[in-house]
Amino acid sequence: MTGPAPFPTALTELTGVRYPIVQTGMGWVAGPRLVSASANAGALGILASATMTVGQLRTAVREVKSRTGAPFGVNLRADAGDAGERVKILIDEGVRVASFALAPSRDLIVRLKDAGVIVIPSVGARRHAEKVAAWGADAVMVQGGEGGGHTGEVATTVLLPQVVDAVGIPVIAAGGFHDGRGLVAALAYGAAGIGMGTRFLLTSDSTVPDAVKAKYLAATVKDVTVTDRVDGLPHRMLRTAMVDSLERSGRAASLLRALRHASAFRRETRTSWHRLLRDGMAMRHGRELTWSQVLLAANTPMLLKASLVEGRTDIGVMASGQVAGVIGDLPSCSELVARVMDEARAVLKALPAPG
Structure with a gap:
C-alpha cells in the first residue's frame, strides 16, 4: 500500500487499520465499492447493512472481502428483529468490526466479543457511552449535532471531551470532520480517531448519482x-x-x-x-x-x-452533515485519506512548541 506512513493511535492498534479514520456506515451509500475503497486507502470502512436483507448482507460482505484484504466493519441495527442472524454472518465471515447505530444489548456485545469481533457502538450522549463501555464495548463513536442523519443537539466540541473523560476505551469523534485539521483537533480532545460520513459520500468512489453529489457540493x-x-x-x-x-x-x-x-x-x-x-x-x-x-x-x-440511489431528490431526502457546506470536490478515497493525513502532519508540525 502506498501513501503516507502509518499514524498509530489506540484506534489503529485496536482495529489494525493504517490511519485513525473511519468511513461511517451510511445506508444506500456505504456499499461494497465505497467500503473496499476506504479500506484499501487505510481507513476503517464500515458496510451499512440496515438496508439489506440477510442474504444481501452475506453477499456484500463477501464482495468486500474479494476487493480488499484490509480490516473493515459492518454497521448493524441493534433493535432489528433479525439482529441475531446478522451477527452470525459477521462471525461466520470473519468481519473485524461490528458497529451499531443504537446501543446493542449486553448479550450481543458478549456474543461478538467471544467470537473475536470488535464492538464499536455509536452514541450521542455521555450516559450512553458509559453504558456500553460498562457492558464491554471495545470503543465508542460519539457523534455531535453537526453530524448527518439522526443527530442530537450537543456540538461535537462539547460532547466529545465529556465522553473522553467518562470512559476508559478509545473514542472516535464524528460530526463535523472532513480534513486533517479536524483530525488533529479531535486527537487534542483525547479522541483516538475521527469518523466521516458526508466527506466519504462526496468521493469518486461513492455510488451516489453524480447529479445528487452536485446538489451536495452546491449546498x-x-x-x-x-x-x-x-x-x-x-x-x-x-x-x-x-x-x-x-x-x-x-x-x-x-x-x-x-x-x-x-x-x-x-x-x-x-x-x-x-x-x-x-x-x-x-x-x-x-x-x-x-x-x-x-x-x-x-x-x-x-x-x-x-x-x-435513484437520484430522485424530488421525492427523497438527503441526509447530510453540516460539512457539506464546506466541501467542494470529489476525490477518490485514496486521495482523500492521503490528503487528510498529510494535512494532519502539517498542522502538528506547525503548532508552536511549548515555552
Missing part, C-alpha cells in the same frame, strides 16, 4: 437543516422541496405517505408487515411518535434510497 452551511418530520426524531439533511413538503403536511397526508413508503420498503427488504410494525414499535418505545411516524421510522431508508 452552503445554511442549506443543511434539522427536521423531525421524517420519522419524529431530529434528522440532519439538506433542505429540499421534499423536506419543505414534509414539514407542511398534515396528519392525514403524512399517514398516507408513510403507508406508501412502508409498503415499498416491505417489498424491497422482503419484510413482513408484522416485523415492520414490530421494528417500528421498538423505535417508538419511550418516544412520543404518531403512527405515521412509526411507519416512517421503520422505512425512512426508502426516502433515502429515492435520492441516494
